Amino acid sequence: MAVQEFLSPTSLSEAQAAFGEGAASSWLAGGTDLLVGIRLGARDPSRVVDLKQIPELTAIEVGETSVRIGAAASAFDVLHHSEVPSLFPGLAEALDLIGSTQIQGRCSAGGNLCNASPAADSIPALIANSAQCRILGPEGERTFAVEDFVVGPNQNALAPGELLVELILPRPAARTSDAYLRLTPRTEMDIAVAGAAVSISLDDSGTCTAGRVAIGAVAPTALLVKTAGEALVGSQLDQAAMDAAVAAARAAATPISDKRGTAEYRTHVVGILVSRALASARARIEEARS
Amino acid sequence: MNKPLNKMAVQATINGESKAFLCSPGQVLAEVLRDELELIGTKIGCNTGDCGACSVLVDDRLVCSCLVLAAEVEGKSVQTVEGIADGGALHPVQQKLLEHGGLQCGICTPGVVVAAKALLEHNPDPTEKQARYWLAGNLCRCTGYDKIIRAVLDAAKTMREDAA
Numbered sequence: 001m002a003v004q005e006f007l008s009p010t011s012l013s014e015a016q017a018a019f020g021e022g023a024a025s026s027w028l029a030g031g032t033d034l035l036v037g038i039r040l041g042a043r044d045p046s047r048v049v050d051l052k053q054i055p056e057l058t059a060i061e062v063g064e065t066s067v068r069i070g071a072a073a074s075a076f077d078v079l080h081h082s083e084v085p086s087l088f089p090g091l092a093e094a095l096d097l098i099g100s101t102q103i104q105g106r107c108s109a110g111g112n113l114c115n116a117s118p119a120a121d122s123i124p125a126l127i128a129n130s131a132q133c134r135i136l137g138p139e140g141e142r143t144f145a146v147e148d149f150v151v152g153p154n155q156n157a158l159a160p161g162e163l164l165v166e167l168i169l170p171r172p173a174a175r176t177s178d179a180y181l182r183l184t185p186r187t188e189m190d191i192a193v194a195g196a197a198v199s200i201s202l203d204d205s206g207t208c209t210a211g212r213v214a215i216g217a218v219a220p221t222a223l224l225v226k227t228a229g230e231a232l233v234g235s236q237l238d239q240a241a242m243d244a245a246v247a248a249a250r251a252a253a254t255p256i257s258d259k260r261g262t263a264e265y266r267t268h269v270v271g272i273l274v275s276r277a278l279a280s281a282r283a284r285i286e287e288a289r290s
Numbered sequence: 291m292n293k294p295l296n297k298m299a300v301q302a303t304i305n306g307e308s309k310a311f312l313c314s315p316g317q318v319l320a321e322v323l324r325d326e327l328e329l330i331g332t333k334i335g336c337n338t339g340d341c342g343a344c345s346v347l348v349d350d351r352l353v354c355s356c357l358v359l360a361a362e363v364e365g366k367s368v369q370t371v372e373g374i375a376d377g378g379a380l381h382p383v384q385q386k387l388l389e390h391g392g393l394q395c396g397i398c399t400p401g402v403v404v405a406a407k408a409l410l411e412h413n414p415d416p417t418e419k420q421a422r423y424w425l426a427g428n429l430c431r432c433t434g435y436d437k438i439i440r441a442v443l444d445a446a447k448t449m450r451e452d453a454a
Contacts, residue, residue, distance in 0.1 A: 003316025006298060006361040028359070035357045036338045038316065048315065050362060076351065100427020101405065102345055102354045188426040189340070 003038065005047040011054060012136055012165065018049045019161055021138075027051055027163060029072035030106035032099065033115040056165055057110075060084060065171055071110025071164040075122075076101075078109065088169065089284060090178030090197055090277070094125035097182060100189055110164050116150040117191075119217035123150065124197035125180045127214035127224050131169045137162030147214070150221040173210075175289070176201040179280035181273045182216070192217040193261045196249065196273035200232060200281050208232045213245060213278075217260075218253035218270045225252045228274065237282055245278065246271040302363045304329070305373030313360035320344040320355035323370060331371040331400045335429070342428035345401035346370050352408040354427075371400035374407055382445040382452075383407050392441035394432035402428045406442045414450055418443060 009015040019025045026034055026045035029052070037043030051057040057072040062083045069078060075095040078084050085092035091109075098107055098121050112122045113133070123146065131146045138161045146167070149157050158164065172178075178199040184190035195216035201209045211232035216222040228248035235241030255266035297312040304327060311326045320337075323329045323346070335343035337356045344355040347369040348362075355370075374381045383406045386392070393399040402425065409416060409424045416424065421442050422435070430438060 002314070004296065006315035006359060008361070008364070028362075031357050031359065031362075032339055035318065035359070039337055048359065050359075052362075074351075099339070100342060101408075101424050102342055102352050102427045103339055103357075105351045105353045106357060188423060 003045060003048050006050065007047065008050045008053050012056060012163070015049060015051065015054055015163060016136070016138065016161065018047075019163070020047065021161060023160055025049055027114075029057075029108045029111040029114075030074060030103075032103050032107040033111060051163075059166075062087070063171070067169045067171055069109055069167045069169070071114075071166055072108050073110070075104040075107050075109065079104065087172055088125070088129055088178055090180040090199065090281065091122065091125040091129060091169075094121040094180040094182075094195075094197065097121045097180075109167060113146065113149060113167070114156050114158070114164055116152075116154050116156045116221070118153050118220055118222070119192045119195070120222065121180065121182060121192060121195060121216070123222040124195050124214035124216040125178065126167060126169070127222060128178055128180075128197035128199040128212045129169045129172075130199070130212065131167045134165045134168060135162050136165050143168070147222070147224040153220050172199070173201055175203065175285050176210070177281045177284035177288070179277040179284065181277045181280070183269050183273060191260070194218050194253075194255070194266045194270040194273055195222075196270055196277045198274065198277045198281050200237075200278065200285070202237075202282070202285050206236050208235050208237055208241070211245075213249055213274055215249050215253060215270050215274070218255040218266050220254075223252055225249050227252070232278070237278060242275055242278060246275050249274045298361050300361055300364050302365065303367040305369055311360070315359075315361060317360050318356050319346070319348075319358040319360045319363060319368070322360040323355060323368075329370050329372050333397050333400055335397065340427075340429070341398070342401045342405060342425075343398055345404045345428065347404060347408060350408075350411070352405055369404070371403050374403055381407060382448045383410065383442065386441040386445040386448065387438070390437045390441035390444065392433060392437040398428055398430040398432075402430065402438055406438075406445065409442065410446050410449060414446060414453070416443070416446060421446075 007018040025047040051072040057070045061068045126146045180197040182192040182195035211229040213228035228245040231244035333343040335341035339357040346355045
């Protein structure tokens with residue numbers, strides 16, 4: 001088989017009609033996973049429905065309380081947006097680690113999420129920032145947390161015909177910042193051995209009032225480690241609190257051993273990444289005040 | 291059962307000229323550039339977006355043309371390595387690659403030229419680190435990259451001086 005039809009709808013309702021009902025259709029955002037999948041024989045859609053002519057899918061809107069990133073907005077557009085990288089420096093770090101300049105010109109956070117790789121860079125950063133997914137399908141619309149979107153390696157929660165429209169991130173409160181770090185053998189063009197994203201809020205005295213920790217590449221899906229975030233709240237991010245968060249992240253990790261690293265190595269490294277990401281986010285908050 | 295492939299008619303601006311071409315719905319831009327439009331400067335290396343040899347600009351955005359469907363460029367502007375020189379006058383990036391010996395076998399060179407031109411339009415005064423990261427998706431197995439990077443930074447300097 002080969003792709004028999006290419007459709008380019010310009011509205012959400014047209015997109016739903018274009019997709020049809022069968023499993024033979026694929027949505028196309030940046031194509032950096034889909035077209036490689038077709039090339040390698042892992043995907044075989046007969047109909048490809050491009051999403052990039054639909055305004056909602058590529059829009060990036062910074063509002064009073066939330067930031068909306070269209071599911072097909074390219075990483076390049078997010079990284080060069082006037083406000084998003086400074087509001088979410090950790091999300092920007094994650095997007096800036098995906099592939100090359102050429103790949104970033106096409107790939108999207110929404111696509112990275114739908115592709116649902118255990119090692120996806122942007123997913124931990126979206127989870128740490130409490131992102132919600134707005135989904136439209138034949139049965140209507142639903143919205144739920146990013147951490148519930150990925151249900152297994154390369155498996156997402158979309159029902160047939162459903163479309164991820166946008167990611168909605170709460171606008172960070174005052175004295176809140178995020179960070180994402182990953183370990184790779186090379187500095188560029190590589191896939192995470194382990195990754196960690198954090199988002200923390202500090203009050204004026206430096207006490208942590210909110211914390212979210214997400215880890216990647218150490219489980220079948222990126223994970224929100226609630227216990228790690230809880231270990232930080234109420235502390236001054238002192239050594240004991242950091243150690244507790246690190247221990248919680250390591251306890252949540254259930255990595256595989258493969259050519260990128262052994263399970264033991266990944267478990268150890270993910271703790272270090274959590275610790276360093278926390279230090280980075282804290283430094284960002286302090287820098288913003290000074 | 292396979293249906294017959296429907297050819298699509300696409301209209302786009304290729305290197306400044308309005309062009310119409312036919313493509314299959316699943317055909318990638320790199321293949322159409324080479325096989326339909328006879329713009330064989332664009333090379334196909336990996337065909338999976340890893341090597342950058344097929345780099346082109348679509349509406350001034352640097353992309354791998356092996357990861358763009360040809361049908362997606364309807365109404366858009368595509369620039370390939372053939373559109374970089376100004377007639378017989380080489381672009382500074384091309385001139386400096388020659389002067390610094392920033393190429394040997396030449397397979398990666400069209401992609402490097404297009405990517406470097408995009409870098410300098412985006413950032414006229416890149417640091418070495420910025421240039422290396424921007425070009426990280428353009429694999430070269432001959433030069434070891436040093437001469438490419440020196441050529442790109444020298445081209446940037448020339449272009450800044452010419453603009454001043």
